[in-house]
Amino acid sequence: MSISADTLRGHTDTIILAQLTRGDNYGYEINKNILECTQGEYGFKEATLYTAFKRLEQAGYISSYWGDDGPGARRRYYAITEAGRKRWAEARQEWENTRALLDALISIEEDQSNG
Amino acid sequence: MSISADTLRGHTDTIILAQLTRGDNYGYEINKNILECTQGEYGFKEATLYTAFKRLEQAGYISSYWGDDGPGARRRYYAITEAGRKRWAEARQEWENTRALLDALISIEEDQSNG
DNA sequence: AAAAATACCTTGACAGGCGAGGTATCTCGT
DNA sequence: ACGAGATACCTCGCCTGTCAAGGTATTTTT
Numbered sequence: 001m002s003i004s005a006d007t008l009r010g011h012t013d014t015i016i017l018a019q020l021t022r023g024d025n026y027g028y029e030i031n032k033n034i035l036e037c038t039q040g041e042y043g044f045k046e047a048t049l050y051t052a053f054k055r056l057e058q059a060g061y062i063s064s065y066w067g068d069d070g071p072g073a074r075r076r077y078y079a080i081t082e083a084g085r086k087r088w089a090e091a092r093q094e095w096e097n098t099r100a101l102l103d104a105l106i107s108i109e110e111d112q113s114n115g
Numbered sequence: 116m117s118i119s120a121d122t123l124r125g126h127t128d129t130i131i132l133a134q135l136t137r138g139d140n141y142g143y144e145i146n147k148n149i150l151e152c153t154q155g156e157y158g159f160k161e162a163t164l165y166t167a168f169k170r171l172e173q174a175g176y177i178s179s180y181w182g183d184d185g186p187g188a189r190r191r192y193y194a195i196t197e198a199g200r201k202r203w204a205e206a207r208q209e210w211e212n213t214r215a216l217l218d219a220l221i222s223i224e225e226d227q228s229n230g
Numbered sequence: 231a232a233a234a235a236t237a238c239c240t241t242g243a244c245a246g247g248c249g250a251g252g253t254a255t256c257t258c259g260t
Numbered sequence: 261a262c263g264a265g266a267t268a269c270c271t272c273g274c275c276t277g278t279c280a281a282g283g284t285a286t287t288t289t290t
Contacts, residue, residue: 005278006125006246007213012277015220028237037219041212047279050239055277073237073286095221097156098122099214104152105130106210120247121277127246143268162248165270170246188255188268 003042012044012052013061014091020062020080021088027053027076053078061087118157127159127167128176129206135177135195136203142168142191168193176202 008015019030027049035043044052056062061084067077080088123130134145142164150158159167171177176199182192195203 003213003216004125004209007209008217009124009246009277010119010121011217011221015217018221026237034220038216042216042220045279046238047240047281048277051277051279054239073235075237092221094119094122095217098118099217101118101153101157102123102126102130102210102214105149106126106133106207124246124277141268160248161269162250162271163246166246166248169270188266190268 005048008042011095012048013056014088014095016049016052016056017061017080017084017088017091020078020084024077024079026067026078030078056084059087060084123157126210127163128171129203129210131164131167131171132176132195132199132203132206135193135199139192139194141182141193145193171199174202175199 015034016030019025019033022033025033031043031046031049053062053064057064057078060081062078062080064076064078067075130149131145134140134148137148140148146158146161146164168177168179172179172193175196177193177195179191179193182190
């Protein structure tokens with residue numbers, strides 16, 4: 001089973017912030033970590049990923065710097081800011097709330113009446 | 116705490132299908148039920164709701180008919196089809212999967228190393 | 231030197247959510 | 261009877277996030 005993109009829409013930024021709480025990292029590697037976390041079931045498309053980085057940086061939730069010690073091409077590293085940590089805590093709460101809501105809304109059983 | 120719209124995007128159709136497994140119903144009432152299920156925390160905007168009905172009907176997941184026995188204005192009732200029930204079963208599975216994925220991705224603790 | 235991998239970035243099209251605005255019917259107070 | 265408000269449905273146009281496609285630069289492998 002694969003995950004539709006719209007299903008995770010709205011969680012993109014939260015997922016990235018979560019990854020960055022583990023330490024600074026760069027885009028490609030972050031996405032690989034996400035794929036690992038989900039046993040290959042989900043990863044961002046590049047365009048989505050870099051759009052999200054830009055959005056998060058403009059919001060002040062992450063900052064970035066160039067690192068040049070890697071084996072491959074140049075890498076832009078991202079770090080979560082204080083504001084980002086606060087946002088992440090909020091987003092985790094929101095996810096708890098959303099999960100409860102959707103459980104209530106989607107898992108309705110048709111045990112109302114006749115059969 | 117309020118729920119951001121994007122967070123539920125992609126679940127709109129599923130929520131409506133779930134409501135219709137309880138029996139035929141019309142738009143306004145469906146939305147009221149959703150508000151009840153969530154203790155007033157979440158309901159669709161009208162534009163979103165009717166867009167979704169149209170989308171679901173075009174997909175063959177629901178059918179509609181006019182009912183005229185109500186106390187207020189005319190009502191358009193919706194009924195879930197066989198295809199809709201199948202879709203709903205699928206969507207429930209997808210939700211289970213999505214929930215597991217997001218739990219794994221969002222609830223990462225920063226217990227990796229130093230402090 | 232060519233190919234492949236790593237790594238980053240932009241553009242344009244598309245789809246869903248929704249503010250704003252519109253229509254019709256019924257009920258209630260005066 | 262009249263206006264206000266509730267019920268109920270519908271549409272238009274904007275905004276935002278996703279992503280296919282295409283592009284750039286560096287390093288390693290052949």
